[in-house]
Amino acid sequence: MNDGLSIGALAQRTGLAVSAIRYYEAQGLIKPWRNAGGQRRFERADLRRLSFVMIAQQFGFTLPQIRAELDRLPGGRTPTKADWARISEGFRAALDARIATLTRLRDNLDGCIGCGCLSLEACALYNPRDGAAEMGQGPRYLMGDTPAAQKG
Amino acid sequence: MNDGLSIGALAQRTGLAVSAIRYYEAQGLIKPWRNAGGQRRFERADLRRLSFVMIAQQFGFTLPQIRAELDRLPGGRTPTKADWARISEGFRAALDARIATLTRLRDNLDGCIGCGCLSLEACALYNPRDGAAEMGQGPRYLMGDTPAAQKG
């Protein structure tokens, strides 16, 4: 009787909409086979893949990024716990980075609340986009008021 | 000569696109007046408003949420530093909450990497949506493998 899970069964067990699962297939996140009648059939391992997708989305990954992670799973065999653990460690790094960014932002904000200026010249509060390699455009002079030119 | 800033000048000083500024006006985030020829003219205080918008967006606020914050600024006079500082404290709370959520998520993930299961039954890693009032649908049984039924 192991002829795979129907899309509806998968939807029930993951809580995802059937349409979302089809969409994920279109994005290459899962690769069901088809039965004689042309309907999708899924392995139990796909439950785990979809679980990964849902968690990764909460972490702010885009579907292409998630796909890239999933593509690192071994082909030809059902991924083991160790495979999943290896993949999951990427989460850890991404989360650490995000927490660090937000904490830095918060610390800057603390200084900024004190002066009320919201001036990014002074407070360095505005760092466009999370990452590291984006000092491209140079600082933007927001607020319009230099410290000397403020009127109160 | 204090007849206000043109949209182009505002764009240059904020780094925003002219089209974005027009869009923000349509969303009610700024309210320029028009000169004799029908062109938009902005106050210097609008630089600060746009700065606020840009920062708030980094913090993950939507434009309607940002508008709600801006609407708390006093009408009839140019906001003071103290006004802005008051508004900015909302950021602090939002940031604290987000950092707490991510930290919790990370701690759960740490446990999860150890077992490799990614099972949300076991790891409680999956908490749909940040907030507090969403225990509505009950836990979802992801992964499909109960601890006893695993094959890997």
Place this chain on the structure above:
DNA sequence: GTAATTTCTAAACCTAACTTTAGGTCAAGG
């Protein structure tokens, strides 16, 4: 063996936050 439920595909629709386009108007410089 039929009725009800699922599933199928393709294409259109949805929200957020903008950008682009098209066709015209305003303003500043020579």
Place this chain on the structure above:
DNA sequence: CCTTGACCTAAAGTTAGGTTTAGAAATTAC
């Protein structure tokens, strides 16, 4: 005065991540 660049509006297009719809075929339930 005339040209060039900045500006105007309205509408359509864009991306991500899906949902909805329509009509047809497969599967399941009785």
